[in-house]
Amino acid sequence: MAVDIKSVLKQKSALIDSEIKNYLPATSSIIRLELKELNDLMWEYTLRGGKRIRPGLCLLSAVAYGGDEKTAMPAAISLELFHNFVLVHDDFEDGSDERRGKPCLHKMVGPELAINVGDGVYAKVFEAILLKKEELGSEKALKLIKEMLDLTYRTMQGQHVEISWMVKNKFDQKFDDYYFMAEHKTSWYTACYPIRMGAICAGASDEEIEKITEWGVPFGLAFQIQDDWLNLAGDEAKYGKEIGGDILEGKRTLMLIHLLNGLEASEKSRVIGVMKKPRAQKTQADVDYILGLMREKGSLDYAKEKSKELAEKAKEIFERNSSAMREGPEKDAIRSLIDYVINREA
């Protein structure tokens, strides 16, 4: 069945926007000035908006597995809060300047306060689940918390690998190194765990939940590669961030690894020389130079192709592994979402 996935996502996003406010303590009840500020900063990224893809996926999965949105809402909110916690710390770790059209938190208040704010947000990830533990029941609540912990550890592993490359100035990654890093940094928490957690809320069996991982991981990888592709080849007006940011930040994307693999030694060391420069020293000419080479050597097309292959693989496994999902608009939406993540423009 044809599904207007953009409108489904918009509807879920509006639902999350209205629900998430119930999980944020009102600043008006706080007397001490510094704590009012802490409270505001904790919800700064969350209230800037966002696509809410992770909580949306969680709600769709819950209904597809025979549950309901109300029971799955705490898990959905906790995933969105986790995402916002990750962004606060990652923006600092990556040396990013802007997030959702405004300065990054560490640029607003300095890294010391920003890191602490992120820690506060992370505690709220679990609080969201505990707030509704009566409705969920203790067993499901504990299962969801365990998912959140596994997801955190995997995400931190991916982040550690990526930052290690940056800090140690390493540029000898193979394709598999990228896949390992991106899978850990993104796939688990963006695709796999949201769907798993929705299924847990619906009471799906452990066996069914394990089946999700098989297609959730390639689905998440396809999402990340498209994200990297948009960062270098997207339409700035639609994408909403400056194009080429990953080159400024020195990120080891699939496109960069493809490019380095295809260059002869002298050009390769020239590219590495540019990528190694600190962000503040990189010029628009540097970005254009790398982007031009990526276009010339087919690196952008290569990544686009890989993202398509991964999405196709995910869809194939999805069809085999999702017999416990009931047919209906939610299952159709998840199916469409796998295509959508590689065709999206933002």
Place this chain on the structure above:
Amino acid sequence: MAVDIKSVLKQKSALIDSEIKNYLPATSSIIRLELKELNDLMWEYTLRGGKRIRPGLCLLSAVAYGGDEKTAMPAAISLELFHNFVLVHDDFEDGSDERRGKPCLHKMVGPELAINVGDGVYAKVFEAILLKKEELGSEKALKLIKEMLDLTYRTMQGQHVEISWMVKNKFDQKFDDYYFMAEHKTSWYTACYPIRMGAICAGASDEEIEKITEWGVPFGLAFQIQDDWLNLAGDEAKYGKEIGGDILEGKRTLMLIHLLNGLEASEKSRVIGVMKKPRAQKTQADVDYILGLMREKGSLDYAKEKSKELAEKAKEIFERNSSAMREGPEKDAIRSLIDYVINREA
């Protein structure tokens, strides 16, 4: 009954040291080099040792409330891991150089990796409780997780207040501002929650647990003031850290607030001028100047006196509020510990 509290603490500390290893994944099972490194870094602070006062208190409380050490061990370990997570992030936020006689984590590997390592450790705080959820039962496990979340949020509030003062160069604190900050930053997680969590493991009633807070908070405050006092007036050989570190870091201690309150305008602005200097620009003469004034104006004695008063208040409430604890070596040890924290030299 007289208790040799130092030897009790030593015995608990040895027990924690041997047990905590069961909660650390073995690096030998990890193939990827970067992840071996992440694993090692996650346990770096934990394996440097420490007084293990928080887990020790948790175990003593569990037995005093009629439980046993085995059931309380996951809660004890999670408190120690929380402490180590806090240290990683705080050392960065405070701009500290050394921790337990070695370089701070952000000095070893840079702040980007260190913050991420801290995040990984924090997830393990909850993992420790979940690992033993069968033995604890779901209800107790969820209660302990809730304690951990409340404790995190309070600690982050205290930390936010303190860093705000530093970042905004504020020096107009009143005594109550210090107490609020120190109570949030330290008292809850150092004294109050370890005892509460031990009692929860032992199955104490909610009413009994609330009674702990009344004496746990002044107990924790006494601990923190003594900590600050040792930092400025301790014996370096016994204390194990450089004396005057809090002056180098510009900390608003009770002693500093007392000093500023007692100075006339010109001397006051001279002191603030010195305290405001970045750490790297402060000289030994600066530290000696502030320390000399503190001695002269009785600021060190004032703090020592306050710490004693708080410990006495804690002991008085303890005697009233601890009738549910059975009399025996554990209750005696907790009683002695309240005196010990203000008499300790390290």
